Amino acid sequence: MANTGNEKGNAKQAETEKEAVLPPKSNFSEWFNTIIDIGKIMDVRYPVKGLYVWYPFGFGIRKRVYSIIRDVLDNSGHEETLFPLLIPENEFMKEAEHIKGFENEVYWVTRGGMSPLDVNLALRPTSETAIYPMYKLWVRSHADLPIKLYQVVNTFRYETKHTRPLIRLREITSFKEAHTVHATWDEAKAQVDEAVMLYTDIYRQISIPVLISQRPDWDKFPGGDYTIALDAVMPDGKTLQIGTAHHLGTNFAKTYDITYENENGEQVLANQTCYGISERSIAALISLHGDDKGLVLPPVAAPIQVVVIPVLFKQGAEEVMAACNTVVDSLKKAGIRVETDASDLRPGAKYYKWELKGVCLRIEIGPKDIEKKQAVLVRRDTGQKEFAPLDNIVGEVTARLSAMGNDLYTAAEKRQNDFILPCQTLEEVKEAIQTGVATIPWCAEEVCGKKMEEEIGAKILGIPTKQDGVAGICPVCQNKTSKIVYVARTY
Amino acid sequence: MANTGNEKGNAKQAETEKEAVLPPKSNFSEWFNTIIDIGKIMDVRYPVKGLYVWYPFGFGIRKRVYSIIRDVLDNSGHEETLFPLLIPENEFMKEAEHIKGFENEVYWVTRGGMSPLDVNLALRPTSETAIYPMYKLWVRSHADLPIKLYQVVNTFRYETKHTRPLIRLREITSFKEAHTVHATWDEAKAQVDEAVMLYTDIYRQISIPVLISQRPDWDKFPGGDYTIALDAVMPDGKTLQIGTAHHLGTNFAKTYDITYENENGEQVLANQTCYGISERSIAALISLHGDDKGLVLPPVAAPIQVVVIPVLFKQGAEEVMAACNTVVDSLKKAGIRVETDASDLRPGAKYYKWELKGVCLRIEIGPKDIEKKQAVLVRRDTGQKEFAPLDNIVGEVTARLSAMGNDLYTAAEKRQNDFILPCQTLEEVKEAIQTGVATIPWCAEEVCGKKMEEEIGAKILGIPTKQDGVAGICPVCQNKTSKIVYVARTY
Incomplete structure (x- = not known):
């Protein structure tokens, strides 16, 4: 396993580390740390504790999951926006409950160039105190409501606990936070319900079942009225919070003076909600679906959905390559993310490599298959090997990818129920x-x-x-x- | 005009400010400040100097421009990744020339929670010093090269000069930076050339002509061999740097010990490049195309490409609304971003509103048009009014949007040449x-x-x-x- 500390390993050490063998998933903690590394999700060797580097392959998963998140929000009346990272100390310190919840975890910028700053700036641990002073300016009348905005940003927590990639971070690189404003408490409650429904939908799309519960009062969001949370049950039976929705009531509106003129011409406090989802979504995705051979990725999230492996002998090699190219072309045209592996590796080594990466479907084509006008299709999740006619390869692949998304959900849901x-x-x-x-x-x-x-x-x-x-x-x-x-x- | 300082205006003041009238574009500086505000690009009232808030409408432009940037890079062998924001002081301070170029502009995090940090952390002004310690670990042999990665991130400069939205910022919210590694100096040079070509292509897609030049040696990137820059000529004749590509030679490779084993088994220093583009691209887009009436947006970047305005009288109102709905449906199906304005505003007020927003094409349909089975089409850039048959509305709209992208480029290029x-x-x-x-x-x-x-x-x-x-x-x-x-x- 790679270093997690502050020292960088030298190149040779690193080389050795890369050849780490994946432990069985029953040893979940080690399995997770290893798959993050050899599955090329993140490099943990960045020289600051709790900060990690997204490998391009891991980022490819993130990109697809966040594209689903954005689509679900855009299609339900949310608009994307972007607020500054830095929050001036005076704004940050306004909401007493909120501060108590975060003050031990905030990073502070105190210097610009060679000079101390007049006002210290917090790195946002979450953006209420950055956004709500602007909402004060934006909300005037009931006609301005509801406001439903979101942003995908980096946020920061000075974690003193043991950090680990995707799960407990000092820089949360991929925090999707939504912040809404409503006329009444009930409308805000309806928004919390919608948020939970949308999050459930997002997780359904990446085949993740969730437990939905209301946190006890002593564990709700600092400054909020109540908190509904989504948790995934990890393979070791521990739960991972992978989404929260908070009813803020009028608490922040009081602090930040967010009022609107109602239909009777009175100034009234607005009701608010906020809800968030982070790269813990990727942690759950990797943990719930993966197996002893490596990653298992739902087709919607997989950077590579299909790998085509030509089975080459001296005789008929050209025909096999030609058939593989035809298959790859038609899959690409259908928008399927496909790669060919015509390398010199032994078949076993190829299987190992692509299974580790979680490629959803392996297609093998050899001389005998060509005679029979068929291909061998092997699903990553079930290992099931089937024959499919070459002249309907797009239909056959599409059907299996779609089935795999559903089957992964069903299997994960069954395991969750057993827990x-x-x-x-x-x-x-x-x-x-x-x-x-x-x-x-x-x-x-x-x-x-x-x-x-x-x-x-x-x-x-x-x-x-x-x-x-x-x-x-x-x-x-x-x-x-x-x-x-x-x-x-x-x- | 809105406040630019540290005070927040109260709601009533803000209301009045929102009714600001756009000055003529010949008064460019005031025009720009006003269009940023009333064009709903950014809110400048965030309570820290040099930090601004993206309105959803402005973010819609950003989203589309950055989608073009990502596509161009993804299609030329670049891979997206994500590195941490925080750079430990010891790594940051390694490259002497580089530090000199940035040390007066760096924000420093010195505190976590209530305690001082052991090692101060810089907010990246740019990511060489975050990325290259990892490149040391990733680059082993000539077979690993080239590496072509990019990320879209927020970066920070403690600007002491006058700040303004999109142009001079303390938080650059949308820095696309690429960092490449190559075996030889010539291969790195070829990469710089490719970068300039790709950036020119990106800018061509948003109808922006550029001046391409090599910066004099005393103005190159701190720590690099040479710098090629792309500049736009703004309406006041001043230039705005909107892209740079730097040949870094082996300078950073020496500092960060990035070596590879060449084909003769020798350890050799790698050659590197980096190149960046920021939300100044949006500043150029707004400034070069806009006019006295407001924004003029190239169709690829416009959040709303078409607005359909029913011209309603008592007689025939239903038929007009039905015809408008049919047009909107068919345009939506064709992937065109369209809205209907059936509000009670007077026609003149509607034109004003949608022209200000830079909507590319206005479609008006009244009872007489229905008789003639036609619609009135008005292009935002030329103001040209034309009739088009309703039964080919998608083709007519598509042709005009495509022509508009080209015409905006040609017009901007002519103005640039005149400058x-x-x-x-x-x-x-x-x-x-x-x-x-x-x-x-x-x-x-x-x-x-x-x-x-x-x-x-x-x-x-x-x-x-x-x-x-x-x-x-x-x-x-x-x-x-x-x-x-x-x-x-x-x-």
Whole structure:
């Protein structure tokens, strides 16, 4: 495995590191670190802790996932914008709850050139305090509402915990944050619901099932009314928060003086929401679908969807190459991302290489296939080997790519369901969260919740937004309740 | 006009400011500041000097221009990547020439949370010192070369000069920087030539002609061998640098120890180039094409390409709306970005509004047009009013959008040529640069060049890469020379 520290390895060391072998996925933590490296997602050797370099291949995945995110937002009335990175200290310090939540994690610019700055500038940990002073200027009347803007930006956290690529970063390179303004609390609530629906749709498109829950009050967004979160269950049973939507009520509007004139000519405080998604989406994508052989990428996110491998012998080599070229041309014309591997590598080495990269479909064509006017198609996720007629290769490939996206979702959803372990007692919860996510009845009182967390030594994730309504007993106060709650070890 | 300073105006003030009237373009500086505001490109009221907010409409232009930039690079063997913003002081300080060029302009992060950092972190002013330590690890053998990567990122300059949106910024929000590695100096030179060609192509696509010249040695990129620059001539005759390509030779390779094993098994220093383009491209686009009525946007960059205006009377209103809807639907299906304006505004007010926004083509349909099965088409750039048959509306619109892109280029090129004023004496140059760009013979010796700059009180822009080879006399040393040089006032 590559260095994660501050030293750079020298070139020779690095060379050796590159030949790292992928551990089995059952050893998830090591598997993840290794696939990030040999799967060419990110280089972890940048000489500052918690900052990483996107390899072009990893960036190709990011580009496609973020294109889906942008499409979903653009098609639901959001507009893209871009606000400055640097936030002046006086604006940043206005919202007391918000500051408390972030002040230990903020990077400060204090010098420009050789001189100290008059006003220190924060690197945005998130952009409320950059955007809302402008919203104060933009919002005048009810006719200006709703405002639904988003941006994709880098944000910063001075993490003191153990950092790791895509998951816990000092520079979040790919933070998509939306910030909306509404007339009423209910309209803002409807926007939070829409955000959760849109995020679920985005994750569905990259074949990722999610747990949706409302965070307990003591774990909501600093300065907000409530927080709905999307979590993925990682292969080790720990959950990864991969999206949040916050109802901000009028809290920030009060601080930043965001008011509008209502239909009666009165100045009223606006209601706001914000919601975000980051490159943790890529972490989930890699972790949920990958296997012992390497990456498995949903076709919509794969930089290379198909690899064509000519099976060459002395006899008939020209015909095989010609057939492969024809296939590649017709796939390219159909907009499929395809490469040919006519290298000298042994077949086994080729398979290894393209499987590691998560290429969705391998097509092999040899002299015998040409005789039979067919190709061999091997799906990356199932390993299933099938024959397909050459004269309908585009249709055959398209059908398999589409099926693969669905099958990956179904498989991931099944694994997720298996991770959910219904419990009735705190003892059972303690046991369950060693391998998965526990559910347990909860009366929803903070005093019981905090006691539960203390006894279990793990966090309450949240109250699922969809409840089955079956009655149970809160294990702390012993009162009857129809609510359950997720409890999990979290990333 | 909106505030440019540190105070925020209150909402009422801002309201009044929004009704600013566009001054004639002959008053270019005021025209530019006003169009940025009322054209909804950027909001200049962000409470830090030199930082601005992209309005969604301005961002829509940026998005389309950067999509062209990405396409041109992706199609010429470049790969997109992403490196960290923060550069540790020790890496940043390695290349002496480079530091000298930037040290007065660098923002420094010195604090994380409540504690001072062990190592101060620079906000990248440009990314050589972030990328090249990684290139040291990535480059091993001649087989790894060339490397051609680019990224689109925010970069920072602590500008002490007067800042203005898109042109002189403290946060350059949209810096596209490419960094390449090659085996030989000549291959790197060929890459610089390719970069200039690609940039010229990009600018041609957004209808912008450029002056291409080699900067004098005393004005090249700090740490490089030589610099080729692309400049646009702005409406006031001053030039705006809108792209640069730098041959770095082996200078940075020496500092960052970037070597490769050549075919003889020897370790050799690599040659490098870098080239960049920023949102100054948008500044040029707005400035070169706009007119007294507002923005004029090339169709490829326009967020809205067509507006359909129903001309409604009591009689026949339904038929008119139906015809407009049919037109809008067929244009949308053809991928044209179209809006309808069926508001209550007077026709004159509608024209004003959409002309200000630079919408390429206005379509008006009234009851009489329906009788004649036609629509009225008005081009934004020429104001030309034409009739077109409704049953071929997509073809008619497409042809005009395509013609408009070309015509904008031709018109801009003609204006650029008119700005170039050939001179023989320094007196003539002094006079010429009051209104345009002077050319004058130069022996290419630094001593004569610097003397020239001193006497003229303006900068030598550079030596055009295409020379006509006609002999002239250097006005300083009086020697014969076949070289001329551009002299201009610059932004």
